[in-house]
Amino acid sequence: MEAVQAAIYCRISFDLEGLGLGVERQLRDCLELAEKLGWYGGEVYTDNSVSAFNNKARPAYNRMVADLEAGRRNALVCYDLDRLSRKPAEIEHIIDLAERRGIQLATVAGMIDLATPQGRLIARIKASVSRHESEQTARRQRRKVLERAEAGKPHGQKAYGWKRVNGADELDPAEAAVVREIAERLLGGESVSTITKSLNARGILSPYGKEWTRTTVRHMVLRERNAGFRRHQEKIIGKGDWEPIFSEDTYYRLRALLSDPDRRVSPGSAFKHLLTGIAKCGKCNRPVRLLIAHQGRSKSYSCGYCMGVRRKQEDVDRVITKLVVGRLAKPDAKAIFMPIPDPSLAKEATIIRAKLDLAADQFAADDIDGDQLKRITARLRPRLAELEVLLRPVVLDLADLATPDIAKRWDSVPLERQRAVIDFLLDITLLPRGKGGNKFDVESIKTEWKRGEPKSSSGT
Numbered sequence: 001m002e003a004v005q006a007a008i009y010c011r012i013s014f015d016l017e018g019l020g021l022g023v024e025r026q027l028r029d030c031l032e033l034a035e036k037l038g039w040y041g042g043e044v045y046t047d048n049s050v051s052a053f054n055n056k057a058r059p060a061y062n063r064m065v066a067d068l069e070a071g072r073r074n075a076l077v078c079y080d081l082d083r084l085s086r087k088p089a090e091i092e093h094i095i096d097l098a099e100r101r102g103i104q105l106a107t108v109a110g111m112i113d114l115a116t117p118q119g120r121l122i123a124r125i126k127a128s129v130s131r132h133e134s135e136q137t138a139r140r141q142r143r144k145v146l147e148r149a150e151a152g153k154p155h156g157q158k159a160y161g162w163k164r165v166n167g168a169d170e171l172d173p174a175e176a177a178v179v180r181e182i183a184e185r186l187l188g189g190e191s192v193s194t195i196t197k198s199l200n201a202r203g204i205l206s207p208y209g210k211e212w213t214r215t216t217v218r219h220m221v222l223r224e225r226n227a228g229f230r231r232h233q234e235k236i237i238g239k240g241d242w243e244p245i246f247s248e249d250t251y252y253r254l255r256a257l258l259s260d261p262d263r264r265v266s267p268g269s270a271f272k273h274l275l276t277g278i279a280k281c282g283k284c285n286r287p288v289r290l291l292i293a294h295q296g297r298s299k300s301y302s303c304g305y306c307m308g309v310r311r312k313q314e315d316v317d318r319v320i321t322k323l324v325v326g327r328l329a330k331p332d333a334k335a336i337f338m339p340i341p342d343p344s345l346a347k348e349a350t351i352i353r354a355k356l357d358l359a360a361d362q363f364a365a366d367d368i369d370g371d372q373l374k375r376i377t378a379r380l381r382p383r384l385a386e387l388e389v390l391l392r393p394v395v396l397d398l399a400d401l402a403t404p405d406i407a408k409r410w411d412s413v414p415l416e417r418q419r420a421v422i423d424f425l426l427d428i429t430l431l432p433r434g435k436g437g438n439k440f441d442v443e444s445i446k447t448e449w450k451r452g453e454p455k456s457s458s459g460t
Contacts, residue, residue: 189420227251282431283308333402
């Protein structure tokens with residue numbers, strides 16, 4: 001008579017403390033049953049804190065089924081059928097194995113003879129009941145999670161920046177300061193790469209106890225909960241009952257900054273020079289790069305695509321710096337960086353849009369002809385375009401650079417912030433050389449104000 005070599009399977013859905021005590025209790029009872037039946041317990045297969053209802057992988061279960069299929073085990077012992085599976089399809093697979101391979105099944109809760117129709121019926125009924133119970137439990141859990149979300153209660157493990165006290169989230173001063181620093185430095189014009197390197201250089205560990213990565217920094221600062229929002233199923237559904245790390249305004253500005261498709265993100269040489277990636281080639285309109293020649297003695301901004309322009313870096317930087325510093329020193333400069341635009345500008349834009357709509361209606365009603373409509377549009381649209389630029393939300397915090405003494409301070413301003421304010425204020429184009437040849441011509445640097453000036457300017 002062939003010896004019975006049993007596979008002993010133990011599983012518990014949730015081991016909150018991670019001690020494995022539930023599966024140990026199952027194992028003792030299963031081993032006693034196997035010994036009582038005279039079955040040799042060939043191997044124990046354990047899935048701890050793994051549900052048999054959802055689609056989460058169960059490595060031990062899959063290995064056990066493979067061993068039964070291969071004939072390495074010819075019996076199966078488990079605590080109860082619902083410990084084996086709560087899916088009718090998986091129970092059908094076990095029934096099929098029993099029929100094909102002569103697998104015997106025993107549970108601590110009672111014998112189930114899969115070789116008989118009655119035994120198979122009992123197995124199927126118990127699997128269906130277990131499935132129903134799992135679905136009901138899942139429904140109640142989803143409802144409970146939704147209720148907690150609607151009440152603004154935290155869910156899951158405590159988040160970085162807070163500590164869990166009696167079920168409530170309170171700010172962790174040290175961690176919250178890190179998140180706040182990331183936000184302030186990003187809005188101050190620094191890059192994700194620079195901030196990541198800074199945190200790691202200072203030995204500050206990420207939420208995972210490791211060094212920070214650019215992805216972790218971005219994810220950490222863009223969490224809705226930082227501004228006190230409660231998220232549920234990928235949507236913000238209200239306010240949380242915890243103290244936020246920063247304001248809602250900061251949250252929306254960070255999202256606008258980091259999701260801007262035109263934002264220049266490059267951890268390489270683009271951040272090492274004042275105008276690389278900002279100034280454009282006047283021939284092909286692509287960003288220029290820095291060209292270093294003669295063993296580092298000669299540095300020039302050059303177009304790497306059409307080779308249409310090449311300007312000495314020192315000359316171009318001097319012109320742009322003088323222009324920007326001069327603008328920042330003017331009395332009205334700080335207003336350029338105000339997050340909330342002047343209400344009078346919004347009112348003027350609304351009036352112009354109303355006039356354009358009226359002109360369109362008059363044209364449709366044949367009250368004015370096409371030439372009149374064209375003249376009205378030509379007069380109004382340029383001013384509307386200027387206003388729409390001025391009314392764009394200001395994301396970066398650069399107002400501290402708009403001071404009368406900025407010329408003295410400029411060299412101490414971090415390069416990334418210098419670049420941010422230049423990019424914020426100016427469109428810069430390096431025009432191809434004219435008849436002057438290699439002689440530097442300030443007029444070959446075309447600048448147009450994005451903000452802060454009602455009209456564009458060329459050169460200095």
